[in-house]
Amino acid sequence: MGSVFHRTNDKTNQHQGMMNRLENMEATIQKLLSAVDKLDPKPTATQAKAEIEKREQTKGKAKKLFPNSALFQKWGEDLSEEEQREAENLFIKYGYNAFLSDRLPINREIPDTRDARCAEKKYPADLPSLSVILIYLDEALSIIKRAIRSLIDKTPADLLREIILVDDHSANEDLKEMLDDYIRVIHEERPGLLKRVVHKEQLGLTRARLSGWEVATGDVVAILDAHIEVHLQWAEPLLARIKEDRTVILTPVFDRVGYDDLKVNKYGPMAQAFDWALWCMYEQFRPEWYTLKDESLPAKSPSIMGILVADRKFFGEIGSLDDGMKIYGGENVELGIRVWLCGGGVEVIPCSKIAHIERNRKPYLPDLSVTMKRNALRVAEVWMDEYKLNVRIAWNLPLNQSLDIGDVSERKALRERLKCKPFKWYLDNIYPMLDPLADLVAYGALINQWKPDLCIDQGPVPGSTPILYRCHYYGPQRCYYHKNGQLYIGGIKSHKYNSNRCLVDPDSGAYPALHECKLAEQNKFHMLWDFKQGSFIQNRQTKRCLEIAQGQDGNYQLIVQRCNGQIWRIQNYMSERVF
Secondary structure, eight states: OHHHHHHHHHHHHHHHHHHHHHHHHHHHHHHHHHHHHHHSOOOOHHHHHHHHHHHHHHTTOSOOSOTTOGGGSSSOTTOOHHHHHHHHHHHHHHSSOHHHHTTSOTTOOOOOOSOGGGGGOOOOSSOOOEEEEEEESSOOHHHHHHHHHHHHHHSOTTTEEEEEEEESSOOOGGGTHHHHHHHHHHHHHSTTOEEEEEOSSOOOHHHHHHHHHHHOOSSEEEEEESSEEEOTTOHHHHHHHHHHOTTEEEEEEEEEEOTTTOOEEOOOOOEEEEOTTOOEEEEOOOHHHHHTOOTTSOEEOSOOOSOEEEEHHHHHHTTOOOTTSOSSSSHHHHHHHHHHHTTOEEEEEEEEEEEEEOOSSOSSOSOTHHHHHHHHHHHHHHHOGGGTHHHHHHHTOOTTOOOOOOOOHHHHHHHHHTTOOOHHHHHHHTOTTBOOOTTEEEEEEEEETTOTTEEEEOOSSSOOOOEEEEOOOSGGGOEEEETTSOEEESOOOSBTTSOOEEEEBOSSSSOOEEEEHHHHHHTTOBOOEEEOTTBOEEETTTOOEEEEEEOTTSOEEEEEESOOOOOEEEEEEOSSOOO
């Protein structure tokens, strides 16, 4: 018994010693934790709540560093000053909100903005295969990733043969190895889906599109910008229509993605058209489409904005794109005109929708009018016959001024080989709303010989009083004299549905006025003038002349009064239309 009791006491003593050591260790740990708390104290629940409330109160209170930037007009209230600087620098670089793009999911959901009838449509099982070509120059990497991801997620895998990335000599480092890394990730999912074409020098938009088309292998090519996201079931209606008719060039309907907040704004179907300067624009379809009362149906369009879908072989047969076009502008209008004249057609497909970022600025040139003007004259020389002077008029170019538009002999030979129709047929049958500007005999700045440094100007807008202003020769000072006696001031409209502004003698008071020509005609205003180059400008009804006079303040004013023989000259005068 005694030995047993002795062993029990030993265990008790051992247990007690262990407990003492644990207590000493816990005390030591508490001392260490107290010391750490003094260095980095943990907030209490009350302190944490107060800190959150403080942050909420100061949220959006950072100084606005770029109040005049287009990026921050509706977006960026909660950014710190450091974040504002980063966002603005990226905006200047890309022309859209790359800061926000980098923080959005690559596979973000966008709203389905199609007409409800589109979702009910059924398409053939044996649709043509599709090659998608993405064109880019110095895009943000996250934008390109999102375009690729949306194409993969929203195009049936059995239809999407390849995505071809065409880099027109970007300077961005992240479009090299980092893009290659992303391509490798995609190829783990879809081996060989992505191809890359990289230009060793900047060749321009037209050449980039051609580079993608030349390596494509699908039955159909879709040539897109890289700053897009496709909508659900975007490809099927395009492929089905080309399966029906391989001679149509198609375009989807673009929803606008705001360059600032990257939100998708729904756009309805519209025709894609142009003015005489060949700037692209939206306008109404022909009336017969609206009588069908079904916005899911294809609609004919005079031209195309740039994003296009075509049968790959037909695209080549009809001349693809004119690789003589420089850098940017006009190539899409040229394609639309050529397709219509040479045996095909252009259609908008409302059930195919693509969300497209409208950049705040384009990446190619600070002033796109430089190449746009040159390219427009090239299109006019090849395709517009006796109407080609209208392009010069739209750009206010002198009759005798020559611009290098490149060699057009091959394109003229193409037109002859394809047995294309005359441009007048296009105006009569495809684009009757484009005003032929017939019987226009003079255009440009209108200058009085007495004060050759001053030009007639449309004056403040809104307003209806023309003025004299130092000559700068831009739009407000462009005048047009019509054979019927009308004198337009402040530009000329390219379309019949618009109204020019006509110079009018009110027949009372000393000052002339400007009124819409249609309104002036309806109200029988005195709107007809006699004018010859180097002579007076006299109203046919009132017999008063347009002249200038110096006011008491020393400034010169435009007036109408009894004729004193003042002489006027206009920049470009034709006794009759010369082509």
